[in-house]
Amino acid sequence: MTNSESAPVEFDVSKPSISRVYDALLGGKDYYPSDEHVLDHLRATMPEVDELAKLNRAVLGRGVKYLAGEGGLKQYLDLGAGLPTMENTHQVAQALQPEAKVVYVDKDPIVLAHGRALLGENGQTRVITADLRDPAAVLAHSDVQSMIDFSQPVAIMLVGMLHHLHDDEDPEGVVDGYLDAVPVGSHLFITHFLDTGDESRALEKSFLDFLGTGRFRTREEILRLFRGCELVEPGLVPLSHWRPDGIVRDKLTLVEEIIVGGIAIKS
Numbered sequence: 599m600t601n602s603e604s605a606p607v608e609f610d611v612s613k614p615s616i617s618r619v620y621d622a623l624l625g626g627k628d629y630y631p632s633d634e635h636v637l638d639h640l641r642a643t644m645p646e647v648d649e650l651a652k653l654n655r656a657v658l659g660r661g662v663k664y665l666a667g668e669g670g671l672k673q674y675l676d677l678g679a680g681l682p683t684m685e686n687t688h689q690v691a692q693a694l695q696p697e698a699k700v701v702y703v704d705k706d707p708i709v710l711a712h713g714r715a716l717l718g719e720n721g722q723t724r725v726i727t728a729d730l731r732d733p734a735a736v737l738a739h740s741d742v743q744s745m746i747d748f749s750q751p752v753a754i755m756l757v758g759m760l761h762h763l764h765d766d767e768d769p770e771g772v773v774d775g776y777l778d779a780v781p782v783g784s785h786l787f788i789t790h791f792l793d794t795g796d797e798s799r800a801l802e803k804s805f806l807d808f809l810g811t812g813r814f815r816t817r818e819e820i821l822r823l824f825r826g827c828e829l830v831e832p833g834l835v836p837l838s839h840w841r842p843d844g845i846v847r848d849k850l851t852l853v854e855e856i857i858v859g860g861i862a863i864k865s
Contacts, residue, residue: 614809616762617706621681623651628681628708636808643804646853654758654789657837657859659685661787664830664841664861665753666694669785673752674700675742675776677730678759682712687755688723698722699745703736705729730759731767733775751783757859760823761791762811773823782864786827789837789859790820798856820858827862834860 611630619636622629625648629637640647665671672695676687679702688700702713702725713725724741736742746752754776763769777786792798793814805812821834832839838846838854 615706615708616678616809616811617680617704617709619809620651620758621683623648624655624683626681626683628712639804639808640801644801644853646851647801649853650857651758653837653854653857654859655683655685657789657840658687658755658757659690660841660843661755661757661859661861662687662690662753663694665785665787666691666698669753669861671695671751671753671785672698673746673750674698674755675703675736675746675752676700676755676757677703677736677776678756678762679704679709679725680758681709688720692722700724701726701742701745703728703730703742730756731763731772733772733779737776737779748779749781751785752780753785753787754780755787757787757789758857760788761813761815764811764813770822770825774826777826777864780864784864785861786824786864787859787861788820788823789857790815790823792817792820792836792856792858794852794855797852801856814856817858824860824862827864829860829862834858 612632614632614636618629618633622633622637674687674691691698691700700723705727707727710725710727724745726739726741728736728739730736760769763772773786791812791814793816798814802812802814817834835858836850836854837857837859838850840859
């Protein structure tokens with residue numbers, strides 16, 4: 599066991615979970631009636647919503663390949679990591695950088711329960727239960743402190759998470775809290791729902807009404823999350839266009855338009 603949190607894990611399945619809903623959209627089976635209620639409403643609003651989750655998952659793999667390869671990073675803080683699935687951050691990073699260390703952070707204790715089974719034999723990876731909205735608490739966690747050398751560059755990953763912070767939860771301040779703790783040369787990886795007008799706002803309403811979170815922000819609002827950093831090519835773009843593995847269409851579908859992402863270097 600590599601995780602210091604070895605006590606039995608308890609979680610409330612009567613309330614929907616971002617992690618379980620996202621996993622279900624990816625085809626996972628670890629969800630409950632409360633999550634299914636949310637899924638039904640999201641799919642009724644946008645039948646292609648499952649594709650939204652798959653686009654986000656696919657770019658995570660491509661982003662980590664860039665971070666570990668061209669970026670040369672060996673330390674990863676994956677915030678709001680969600681349930682383990684195929685091609686997790688540590689698997690992609692350690693394939694390119696065998697010494698890479700990864701800390702997964704999620705407030706849903708079910709992630710810890712599943713993470714223990716997955717990571718039991720991986721001494722360079724930890725899973726902790728913590729709320730990413732509190733950078734000071736996350737950064738002070740004993741597993742983070744033991745795994746991450748904050749004198750060396752770190753990949754701060756907020757993949758598909760900041761849109762689950764309401765405006766009054768200060769997503770810009772949350773990002774700053776992590777960036778302030780890492781040195782120049784660290785990388786920031788963000789994907790985020792994009793406000794494209796009435797159609798995206800209908801899906802936003804479903805997220806907010808039935809999951810309680812899911813804020814679609816403008817391009818300008820998302821770009822502000824990267825302030826103090828320099829975006830690498832191709833910048834902030836729809837996920838289909840972020841360093842794709844193959845040829846992509848010029849004309850995007852609505853579901854491709856409403857989620858964007860980018861990676862930037864702290865300067």
